Amino acid sequence: MKFIDLFAGIGGIKIGFENTGFESVFSNDFDANCKKTFDLNFSKHKEMHFEDITKIKVNDLPEFHILTGGFPCQPFSIAGYRQGFDDEDGRGNLFFDIIRILKKRKPKVFLLENVKNLKTHDKGNTLKVIYSELEKLGYKITDKVLNTMEYGNLPQNRERVYIVGFLDKSAFNEFKFPKKIPLTKTIHDCLEKKVDEKYYYNKKDLYLKLKDDVVKKDTVYQWRRKYVRENKNGVCPTLTANMGTGGHNVPIILDDKGIRKLTPRECSNFQGFPKNYKLPEIADSHLYKQFGNSVSIPVVERIAENIKKALEK
Ligand SMILES: C[S@@+](CC[C@H](N)C(=O)[O-])C[C@H]1O[C@@H](n2cnc3c(N)ncnc32)[C@H](O)[C@@H]1O
DSSP states (O other): OEEEEESOTTSHHHHHHHHTTOEEEEEEEOOHHHHHHHHHHHTTTOOOEESOGGGOOGGGSOOOSEEEEOOOOTTOOOOOGGGTTOOTTSGGGHHHHHHHHHHHHOOSEEEEEEEGGGGTGGGGHHHHHHHHHHHHTTOEEEEEEEEHHHHSSSSBOOEEEEEEEESSHHHHHHOOOOOOOOOOOOGGGTSOSSOOGGGBOTTSTTHHHHTTTOOOTTOOEEEETTEEEEOTTSSBOOOOTTTTTSSSOSOEEEETTEEEEOOHHHHHHHTTOOTTOOOOSSOHHHHHHHHHHSOOHHHHHHHHHHHHHHHHO
C-alpha cells in the first residue's frame, strides 16, 4: 500500500511507515534545510517535493492509500470554528489542506500527529472541529496521547496526540492503538562516546551556573533561563523545535569530560532514527530544530503496524 507524507520534515513518519512495509510515494515540506537532510537520506529513492502545501494541486499527487502528516503545531491556534481556523500567520489553515486532499482522494486511512495540547486547545473545540471535518468525509476516527517513554522504548518524555481515521468501518473496529511496553533503554543507549569539544560548557559562561546542580551522570538536565531543572525520571525531556535557538534549551548532561549539551546525533537517537541516518553539513540549530519537530519513530512504527493489521483483517 502506498502512502504520502505531508509536512514531512526529515522523514520520521516516513521511516516508521516504510519499516512496516508501506511504500512511500510522495513527501512534501517547504523548509529548505529539512529538504537538505531529507534528500541526503532519501534522494536515491525520491526527493522531497519542495513546495508550500497550499500551492499543491490534488490532481498532481500520485495514487496513494494512506495519508500521514505531523501538521505544524506552534501556530495551530484555532480561535473557534466561526473564525474558520485562521490565525495571524494564516498557518492555522493548513489543516484544511489536509481536508482538501482527503476530500478528493479519499484514502483508506490517515494518521495525523500533533502536540498533546491539541486535545485541550480552545477547551476542546479545536479537536471537535477536526473530528467534525473528518467525519463529514466519511471517516471513523480515534485518537490517543502516547508518550514515547511508555510506547516506544526510548528514554524520552514526549507526549503526542495521534489521530487515526479509517473509511472502512470494520477495519476501524479492528484498529487498536499499541499497548504500553517496558522501557529497557537508558539515556546511555542514546549518548555518544566521543563528542566534539564545542558541545562542552567547561570553559563557557554558563558553566558556573550549571556546575553545582549538574552532578549525576544518569540524569538529563535542562537550563531554564535562571535555574537548572533535573529530570528525575531518568529520561530526556521533550526535544523541542526551539531548542538550540536560544542556546539554553538543548538538554544537558554530565559525562567523563564535563558538562555538555546533547549533540544533534544524540537527539536523533532519542527520537529513534537509525544509526546510519545521515546529518548534513548545516548549522546545529537547524538540526536541533528538525529533530525536535520530528517524531519518535518506534511509536509511529507501532501505530503503522496496527493500521496494517486492521487493514489485513
Ligand atoms: C511538526 S513538523 C513535522 C515533522 C515531520 N513529521 C518529521 O518527522 O520530521 C511540521 C513541518 O511542516 C512544515 N510546514 C509548515 N508549513 C508548511 C507549508 N505551508 N507547506 C509545506 N510544509 C509546511 C514545516 O517546515 C515542518 O517541517
